[in-house]
Amino acid sequence: MSLTKNRLLLLAFTLSFAACTNMAKQSGNGTDSLHHIVQHYYDEKMLLFPLDATMNGEHQYDGLLQIDISEHFRQRLDSFYTRYLQSLQGIDTASLAPNDLISYLMLLREVSIGKEGLRFPDNLMPFQQFWGMTLTLPQLGSGTGAQPFKNKEDYEKFIHRMKTFAEWTDTAIVNMRKGMATGYVLPKTLVVKMIPQMADLSKKDTGNVFYAPLKTLPAALDSNARLQLKNEYTATIEQYVLPSYAKLKQFLQSEYLAKARTSSGLDSLPNGKEWYAYLIRSWTTTTLTPDEIFATGEKEVARIRGEMETVKTSTGFKGDLPAFFNFLRTDKQFKIFSTPGQVLDSFRAIKDKIMPRVEQMYGHLPRTGFEVRQTEAFRAASASAEYMQGSADGTRPGVFYVPILNPKEFGYTGMECLFLHEAIPGHHFQISIQQENDSLPKFRRFNWIGAYGEGYALYCESLGKELGLYTNPYMYFGRLGDEIHRAIRLVVDVGLHSKGWTREQAIKYMLDNEPLSEQEATAEIERYMAIPAQALSYKIGEMKIRELRNKYAQQLGNKFNIKDFHDELLGDGCVPLSVLEEKMARRFK
Template sequence: MTLRLAPFAASLAAIAFTLPVAAPVLAQSEAAQTADERLRALYEADWEWSLADQATTHDEDGQLTSGDHFPSVTPADYERRLAHWEETLAALDAIPADQLSEAERINASVFRTNLEIAINDTRYREYEMPLNSDSSFWSGINPRPGRLTRAGDFQRYLGRLRDLPRYFDENIANMRAGLARGFTVPRVTQVGRDASMEPFTNADPDENPFYAPFADMPDAIPTAERQAMQAEARALIAEAVAPAYAELLAFYRDEYLAGARTTTGASDLPDGDAYYDTQIREFTTLDMTAEEIHQLGLSEVARIRADMEATIAETGFEGSFAEFIQFLRTDPQFYAQTPEELLMFSAYVAKRADATIGDVIGVLPRRRFTILPVPDEIAPFYTSGRGGLRSCLMNTYDLPSRPLYNAPALTLHECAPGHSMQAALAEERDAGPEFRRYTYFSGYGEGWGLYTEYLGIEMGIYRTPYENFGRMTYEMWRAARLVIDTGLHRYGWSRQQAIDYLSENTALSDLEIENEIDRYISWPGQALAYKLGELTIRRMRGEAEEALGENFDRRTFHDEILALGSVPLSTLEDHMRRWIAEQQSGD
């Protein structure tokens, strides 16, 4: 989960936001407060304000959830927020960092990074481009199965349905402003995305996915109350929701696609080179240039390619690398015959991971996760899988594009020990401010996810050379991203050049490759987080093993990273080096 400003509210089910506020009126003078107290007053006030501003609340169990309306996304509201963020950053700057305790120093680093990202995104008016190739403000609004369990959940959901037309109108106005100044996603990345809206334009509630939660409401809700909410939902879907989607669909097809830019690189956006630099910083949380990342990617691709060649030799396959890739992409033995078979394969990997996860991680969360298929309306252009607090998704669309040899690595990354487990541990933090439980930095989170694919070797997850090659193809995929993302957005690569590079170096299917390239084109910088984060964690582990020798315990090492929570990668490095020194001294 992410708790900072995101470019589209589709993520409300999985992403929350930290929207800073102006310095609060303090109950006592600054001179009488310690640095820690001043910082806590600042981020606690911010947290309360951000919940209200982003229409987020706590449910009856105290869990963070979407409220009864959507946040306002007008330019005036973003100007108001920007003023708050800048004032809050100034207040943070005024707190003497050298007087903070270690725990609050980390909190300050997270808080500052959130502020800087939010400020940069708003200055570049990212809200005028509230979509990319696989996510958008109009998707993910209808809850996943089982998310609504109490009357209050349904009442808040009804409130969001009532508010949906206003929210869509504001986003359409922002997109028109983006069109006017050439700040749009590339047209090529939006082909077929209009299909994701079509099911929601149906004015018949029984055929509209928004009604699904009301069709099977819990018996614990009294009959009369259930019936009243069902009747209201039917009316809202027919009279408000479906017409709003129909209006959005017409705008998207007739106006937005026609006017969207035909170029692909971020460098072609207004002030594009500077914008791309901010996105690199946002997603990697490192001070690296595009040029440095590109060269690192080339080096990693060469290293992993050598490992892949050695694994091909283990299989006994006689032929070239390209011929082996073609064999993997076409042989029926590597593919599920039904969506259920793919889901069950992934579930079995998750259960096998349960057998050894305690050998590599000491502290495990109480919360469980489920495995669900990617919703039908977005599956054709969605990524292969995505993890979250309550569930991880596996894409069952076009099964000949979903090889089972990739599923072990994908399941570890998205479910456990990856994103679902990581999010659960963050949520169950007993100490520290609440905003830290829901903060998510891609470099940390995706770096951990990719690292857990490597950890699968130690857990005994990869049973055949083919499954190990699947792990390698996933690692190669993330290394190639360093080359491709910077190639597209700094070096002027074409879409086809990027497709060819990923196809030549991985065993991903053609559909996966095209979807992924469109994602990188429409979401500059995000793809860089994975490999840079994983390399950071592996580098820290190498330093710990060398420094501690036989006293190194991988479980306590991993526990320390997970207990730290999502932080900028530079903060992770600083903290883990302090931890290594403490372990050496016996403190």
């Protein structure tokens, strides 16, 4: 799609939206006006964020890659949010049905917090070792992700994206130089991890993930057309993509690293404390202060450590808790794998074991397919296990990705709770059910709110015993290890970004309180350094969901039905925690 057509589309959206806004102000029917507004919002947002459109299965913009870190784009985004804030002022909320009121509240929150976030210059630190365009593009270009590679047009669309990435790269370097001049730079320890990523993605060899789609060129093309497409695709990789990653590597290594900061937290940046407070509101959907979160974390760590002591004692182990952690990390009885395939098969066996009981606890099961895969080599070293959503139309399954650097060192004690969180009934159920629910407006079907989504997935870890898992003390201790891990996050994330903690101080706190290797703890702490406040959402959300379940189980007694609770919990997709509390109260009053 040409840039001219892109601008014409945006103009058409704007003019259509203006009419929609006038209707909202003039019409007494708030419901009809809101439906128009939320649909226009989603459509315009997909043009602004075409990679999100691809992830959502909306393929009309698969050839676009917005330079979303440019000042021009941020100005457009500010205007976009302002227009929708103004339009919502014309809605009569008193006339809205409960589900429409949820849509109104969610859209109001999304555009308000989106506009507020533009006050902070995150575009001056446009990528890091964990997230960013530099890692998203190869995932899309791998041929196994959300970007389709079914016909010649699909390949041509990604060719266009690869060419635009060169412009994105130049913008990123300009922005990072501005950051160097104004004090907005990444921690040095993160930059060290980014350099080898850029080096690997700049290599001109068939092992580079960008070449993978060339192995599956469309069979419908004749030999000449296939050769022409192969040559054009290869030339784009080698003229635009590989030089861009090489340029980023060189810039990071020879220029940026020397200017990167030695501090670990956001509070060391200009306006950093205010920025972190904003990110807490954004990620947790609460008004909790850093000190309140820190205190909650310390309390939860102490509680879970007490339960860990009880489990340790039950195994007959004679040493203290740190010694037990070391025992779990290093003893050969917990290292039972020799190949990546064995690790993946063990995760698949967990699914087979739990599904009969899952069906007793959930009335509504997703239709979307599900797979377990090993994380790609180009990002495995810095990746955590994760879930990648499937497509709403069912053509692409949801995927549970597992990074396996060395299967002989892959401990099994945490596998059950990890599967419950990332896969079933965690992210796969929640995201798939949300996407499949076509009674929701699209902006809600494809929305993500960390406190709800991650909170629910962490809640799912607590269902293990009900699902027939955690049958030996070591597996249950693995579950406690994951639970304390999320409680520790409340302490170390706030410590890093609000209390002046160093990276090393945070790593030590983590190692003192859970059975992780130093390598694992370091990767986790550096993740929190890279994406402040994101890690807070898990425990904050989980505590709210567990509180609601306990409340209604106690209130309803024998009338409490766990299927009804879970179906209501998941039925409206991701919602802010305050909205969740209100809607559950309406259902179970």
